[in-house]
Amino acid sequence: MSIPFFPPDLFDGDLLLEVVEEVGLAPDQRFILGTRTAEFEAVLRDALGVADAVACGSGTGALTLALRAMGVGPGDEVIVPAYGCAPLASAPLVLGATPVFADVDPWTVVVDPAEVDKLVTERTKVIMPAHVFSVMADMPALRRIATGAGVRLLEDSAVGQGGVLAGRAAGTWGDAGVFSFVQVKTFGMPGEGGMVVTGDPALAREVRMLRNHGQDGVHRFVHHRVGFNSRFDEVMAAFQLRRFATLPDRLARRAAIGEYYTSRFADLAGRGVLAPPPGRDGRCFYVYSLLADRRDALRDHLAGRGIGSHVYYPAPLPRQPAFARHARPDRDWPAAASAARRQLAIPIHPHLTDAQVERIADEVCRFAATSGAHG
Ligand SMILES: Cc1ncc(COP(=O)(O)O)c(C=O)c1O
Missing domain, CATH: 3.40.640.10 (Type I PLP-dependent aspartate aminotransferase-like (Major domain))
Structure with a gap:
């Protein structure tokens, strides 16, 4: 499924x-x-x-x-x-x-x-x-x-x-x-x-x-x-x-899914998969996004198991063709460039069942466990 x-x-x-x-x-x-x-x-x-x-x-x-x-x-x-x-x-x-x-x-x-x-x-x-x-x-x-x-x-x-x-x-x-x-x-x-x-x-x-x-x-x-x-x-x-x-119910469901993911992924940072910081203060649950050193391999791993994921913003804004000439040529944005290389979002929509959420978390953990400390 x-x-x-x-x-x-x-x-x-x-x-x-x-x-x-x-x-x-x-x-x-x-x-x-x-x-x-x-x-x-x-x-x-x-x-x-x-x-x-x-x-x-x-x-x-x-x-x-x-x-x-x-x-x-x-x-x-x-x-x-x-x-x-x-x-x-x-x-x-x-x-x-x-x-x-x-x-x-x-x-x-x-x-x-x-x-x-x-x-x-x-x-x-x-x-x-x-x-x-x-x-x-x-x-x-x-x-x-x-x-x-x-x-x-x-x-x-x-x-x-x-x-x-x-x-x-x-x-x-x-x-x-x-x-x-x-x-x-x-x-x-x-x-x-x-x-x-x-x-x-x-x-x-x-x-x-x-x-x-x-x-x-x-x-x-x-x-x-x-x-x-x-x-x-x-x-x-x-x-x-x-x-x-009914918006608060949908937000609460998103928040619960996000918190569950974050608790499951807490130990994966040393294995090249970084989850957002824990807690609810200052969080929003539009998209649940990971930073993965082997982002494309994680995306393929999930796709191979029927789990959709999404890469947002594959380049920093000042590196986009439309905006580059408006950016200072002497500046660099290393953290933005790193996010663009490593970001991968996994499903968080409120219609997900607990079993689906658990399966997604299991597969992310399985990927991290098999990909070694630095992939
Ligand atoms: C951070 C941010 N700002 C602005 C927008 C623009 O919103 P809209 O698509 O409704 O024009 C979006 C998303 O689409 C967004 O993610």
């Missing part, structure tokens, strides 16, 4: 059909930015205790709008992790700003605050860390650096929804935080969408205008800003509203 990396039954099809019918047949015929989107925003805003939440067309859109609302433009620098998702580099670039790549922690693979601190200049406008796979960025340290430097902090929590660090929810550590709802995320849905959450009402107002061509929501066809089309879909809002109450 094979265990796919992504579950074959991600969403409840009946619920999806129900909301398509509900929105599709509603007399107002409103398919974007309607009452359901407003309700979805209010639900997340209240659950997180922030001043406002603004739904956008995607996580990438949310990042871009938040940066723009923070005043980022040509000549500005945005400090971003050297390892992670493409929008960390492309969101500053499409606004004419320069991404400045900071190396990551070699174990947790989130951006290293000491590296960020070294890169702050008079041109720095925003520090934009991201949570990665199973671990939240060191937000208290990054908050201190941003405050000390007098720059804004944008928390890319696209993968972090549901994580908590020192009692504070992922997404609420920065001047603004961003979520993504693309299907595989912890609160994923069958479509594109994202959210900016913030304690700053003026910033939220700006994002609201920017997401809909610079209009203020009162006067149609009056464009106060050069904006974007990054609007939220009413069918998806209705879908998310119906699933919000």
Whole structure:
């Protein structure tokens, strides 16, 4: 019996059909930015205790709008992790700003605050860390650096929804935080969408205008800003509203699977397979990711036993063809390069049975036991 990396039954099809019918047949015929989107925003805003939440067309859109609302433009620098998702580099670039790549922690693979601190200049406008796979960025340290430097902090929590660090929810550590709802995320849905959450009402107002061509929501066809089309879909809002109450159960299942893996893999570090740090504080369970010296051999071993796995980000961002010419030629990102060579994610989706989780853990342990100390 094979265990796919992504579950074959991600969403409840009946619920999806129900909301398509509900929105599709509603007399107002409103398919974007309607009452359901407003309700979805209010639900997340209240659950997180922030001043406002603004739904956008995607996580990438949310990042871009938040940066723009923070005043980022040509000549500005945005400090971003050297390892992670493409929008960390492309969101500053499409606004004419320069991404400045900071190396990551070699174990947790989130951006290293000491590296960020070294890169702050008079041109720095925003520090934009991201949570990665199973671990939240060191937000208290990054908050201190941003405050000390007098720059804004944008928390890319696209993968972090549901994580908590020192009692504070992922997404609420920065001047603004961003979520993504693309299907595989912890609160994923069958479509594109994202959210900016913030304690700053003026910033939220700006994002609201920017997401809909610079209009203020009162006067149609009056464009106060050069904006974007990054609007939220009413069918998806209705879908998310119906699933919000059960999100904690799905998060708890992911967390339990992650904790089980970490306990099983605790002794494998000397055998070339490194698991994320133990504990729940500062963890998020979007993806469970290992660092394996013989990554491709581990992937093949699992595939041979019908277990799906996934390699994310096979190159550091500043080594990508699109971004390399924007990176300082005299710099190097050794921890990001090592993560890119060694990272392998194994299944963690909440539909996995205990028996499947145990089988996956058994196979990782079996691989490590047979591959010797250094493979
Ligand atoms: C860290 C990070 N930031 C931003 C994004 C962009 O989100 P979206 O795919 O919704 O545009 C993603 C994932 O897709 C991500 O992993």
